[in-house]
Amino acid sequence: MARRGDTIELAVLGLLHEGPMHGYELRKRLNLMLGWGRVLSYGSLYPALKKMLRATLITEVADTSTPVNRRPRITYEVTAAGNEHFQRLMSEVGPTAWEDDNFDIRFAFFSSTDMEIRLRVLEGRRSRLQERLARVQGELERTQAEVNRYAAELNRHGVESVEREVRWLSDLIRAERGDESSPTSTTPATSPATPHGSTPRASND
Amino acid sequence: MARRGDTIELAVLGLLHEGPMHGYELRKRLNLMLGWGRVLSYGSLYPALKKMLRATLITEVADTSTPVNRRPRITYEVTAAGNEHFQRLMSEVGPTAWEDDNFDIRFAFFSSTDMEIRLRVLEGRRSRLQERLARVQGELERTQAEVNRYAAELNRHGVESVEREVRWLSDLIRAERGDESSPTSTTPATSPATPHGSTPRASND
DNA sequence: GTTAGCATGTAAGGAGTTACATGATTTT
DNA sequence: AAAATCATGTAACTCCTTACATGCTAAC
Numbered sequence: 001m002a003r004r005g006d007t008i009e010l011a012v013l014g015l016l017h018e019g020p021m022h023g024y025e026l027r028k029r030l031n032l033m034l035g036w037g038r039v040l041s042y043g044s045l046y047p048a049l050k051k052m053l054r055a056t057l058i059t060e061v062a063d064t065s066t067p068v069n070r071r072p073r074i075t076y077e078v079t080a081a082g083n084e085h086f087q088r089l090m091s092e093v094g095p096t097a098w099e100d101d102n103f104d105i106r107f108a109f110f111s112s113t114d115m116e117i118r119l120r121v122l123e124g125r126r127s128r129l130q131e132r133l134a135r136v137q138g139e140l141e142r143t144q145a146e147v148n149r150y151a152a153e154l155n156r157h158g159v160e161s162v163e164r165e166v167r168w169l170s171d172l173i174r175a176e177r178g179d180e181s182s183p184t185s186t187t188p189a190t191s192p193a194t195p196h197g198s199t200p201r202a203s204n205d
Numbered sequence: 206m207a208r209r210g211d212t213i214e215l216a217v218l219g220l221l222h223e224g225p226m227h228g229y230e231l232r233k234r235l236n237l238m239l240g241w242g243r244v245l246s247y248g249s250l251y252p253a254l255k256k257m258l259r260a261t262l263i264t265e266v267a268d269t270s271t272p273v274n275r276r277p278r279i280t281y282e283v284t285a286a287g288n289e290h291f292q293r294l295m296s297e298v299g300p301t302a303w304e305d306d307n308f309d310i311r312f313a314f315f316s317s318t319d320m321e322i323r324l325r326v327l328e329g330r331r332s333r334l335q336e337r338l339a340r341v342q343g344e345l346e347r348t349q350a351e352v353n354r355y356a357a358e359l360n361r362h363g364v365e366s367v368e369r370e371v372r373w374l375s376d377l378i379r380a381e382r383g384d385e386s387s388p389t390s391t392t393p394a395t396s397p398a399t400p401h402g403s404t405p406r407a408s409n410d
Numbered sequence: 411g412t413t414a415g416c417a418t419g420t421a422a423g424g425a426g427t428t429a430c431a432t433g434a435t436t437t438t
Numbered sequence: 439a440a441a442a443t444c445a446t447g448t449a450a451c452t453c454c455t456t457a458c459a460t461g462c463t464a465a466c
Binding site: 005008038040041044047071200 | 422425426427428429433434435
């Protein structure tokens with residue numbers, strides 16, 4: 001049930017969870033957040049907002065702080081139904097749930113869910129990556145011999161990158177398990193839950 | 206002029222450059238080659254082949270080796286015009302040229318172009334990544350302070366990954382420059398042009 | 411015998427981009 | 439004065455995926 005287009009919805013809901021915002025700002029924050037993938041266009045953001053309004057996941061709120069004479073901005077706020085929907089999307093386990101964009105968005109909003117869901121997402125992503133790793137490496141042994149060196153090098157680099165991400169996820173999972181002190185708080189604690197910083201050098205070389 | 210959809214075209218042309226193939230096999234090879242991104246569906250491959258036939262970039266060839274009683278397979282071969290188009294796409298410098306998928310495909314078919322183009326592609330990709338790195342890191346200093354730790358961690362990981370790719374590209378560029386012995390040959394030479402294998406530990410930490 | 415893989419296609423629909431349309435304000 | 443940024447939207451179009459349609463063969 002987690003369709004591809006739910007990613008924008010999740011992102012908007014996640015951002016509004018941190019406070020009301022208008023469209024233009026949502027787009028900026030989102031593009032900064034995704035940064036490495038595609039940039040979101042107005043052509044998809046505004047219609048998405050309209051759709052979410054109709055579904056009463058968000059509401060327009062009176063714009064208190066429009067600087068004098070400015071074009072009146074439309075500020076959005078998340079509703080109770082919206083928050084419910086957000087939590088549902090965060091914990092969804094559908095087939096598209098572990099794709100790059102979808103995972104990144106979820107991860108970025110981890111502060112707005114609880115540990116149970118965080119762990120489920122991290123572990124889901126990890127096992128998905130491991131599956132792919134196994135499948136690709138298996139097929140490499142059968143076909144790669146006849147393939148040119150550049151394709152082989154690309155594969156090698158790809159495998160290495162994914163292995164790195166798996167290690168990263170493992171560290172996060174370990175941290176999440178070892179650290180009970182993170183109830184849904186927005187302000188970060190004194191000691192962050194992320195123990196890495198430099199590579200754990202997981203004797204994989 | 207390098208539209209998004211040219212990626213399939215480039216990939217098909219590149220594969221057929223290594224010898225004639227039928228649709229089903231093209232899809233398999235491609236999905237193995239991309240592996241980490243989306244998988245290509247028949248719904249986009251076959252129409253693309255039809256389109257390329259009309260544009261005479263490829264031709265159907267008599268299927269010599271259909272195992273007895275098998276459904277007759279339609280085998281495609283690249284034409285002279287197709288090869289020209291392939292080289293043009295490989296050396297293209299348009300705005301979509303440095304995106305993940307597009308770069309991966311180009312890289313995988315490096316054996317089918319000459320060093321000049323290989324260097325252009327590698328350097329183009331690298332400077333694109335460096336631009337993004339600079340932009341993101343600049344914006345981080347301004348905004349990241351107020352952002353939650355998970356978003357921050359995601360960013361840290363993203364930056365680290367991109368930095369790794371930049372180092373990888375730098376190694377490849379160096380290898381490409383230092384090694385003149387790679388004329389368009391399909392069979393790999395005794396000593397491959399890729400000098401890495403383990404990380405160069407580029408004192409960036 | 412039934413599932414999985416080989417093999418080629420089409421039609422409908424979803425999701426998002428590009429380009430267009432508009433206009434104020436701030437910076438250079 | 440021009441260019442960039444703020445700010446919101448719509449319409450057309452592209453590209454791709456999903457699901458359907460068909461049928462044969464090899465493996466379990």
